Amino acid sequence: MTQVARDIVVVGAGAIGTLVAHFATAGHRVAVIDRARRTCQIRQDGLRVYRDGAEARATVTAYDDLAAAPTADFVFLRSMHS
Numbered sequence: 478m479t480q481v482a483r484d485i486v487v488v489g490a491g492a493i494g495t496l497v498a499h500f501a502t503a504g505h506r507v508a509v510i511d512r513a514r515r516t517c518q519i520r521q522d523g524l525r526v527y528r529d530g531a532e533a534r535a536t537v538t539a540y541d542d543l544a545a546a547p548t549a550d551f552v553f554l555r556s557m558h559s
Contacts, residue, residue, distance in 0.1 A: 480503075480504065482504050482505050482506060483500070483505045483506070483549075483550040483551060484505070484506045484508075484547060484548065484549045484550050484551075485497060485500050485505055485506065485507045485508070485549055485550065485551045485552075485553070486507075486508045486509075486510065486546055486547065486549040486551070486552045486553070487507065487508070487509045487510070487552075487553045488509075488510045488511075488543070488552070488553065488554045488555060489509075489510070489511060489554070489555035490509040490510075490511040490515055490516075490519060490524065490539070491555065493553060493555055494509050494511070494524065494553075494555075495524050495525070495526060497509075497553050498524040498526050498535035498537055499526050499528065499535070501524075501535040501536060501537050502526060502528065502533055502535050506538075507535070507537040507538070508537060508538040508539070508540060508546055508547055508549070509524070509537050509538070509539050509540070510539075510540045510541070510542075510543055510546050511539065511540075511541065512541060513541040515539075516539035516540060516541040517539075519537065519539035520539050522534065523535055523536050523537065524537055
C-alpha cells in the first residue's frame with residue numbers, strides 16, 4: 478500500500494505540536510503556528526521528537542501568522558478554557 482503524504486497544520490507548537498511533529502518524521506508536510514519567539518526557535522532547530530528511545534529533529538515549517546499558513550488536509554488546534 479502506498480502512503481500518501483498529507484499537509485498537516487498545528488496551531489500551537491507545545492506538547493501537541495511536538496506530538497504531531499512525528500508525522501513529519503513519517504514523510505508528511507507539517508506546519509506549526511505559534512508565537513513569534515517560538516517559531517524563530519522552530520525555524521532554527523526544528524522540533525525534537527523521541528521515537529524508540531532515540532531523539533530526532535523533525536523539520537517543520539513554522540509561522541507566527543495564521544493568515545500565512547498553508548491549506549491543510551488536517552488541522553490540530555489546542556483548546557484552553559478556564
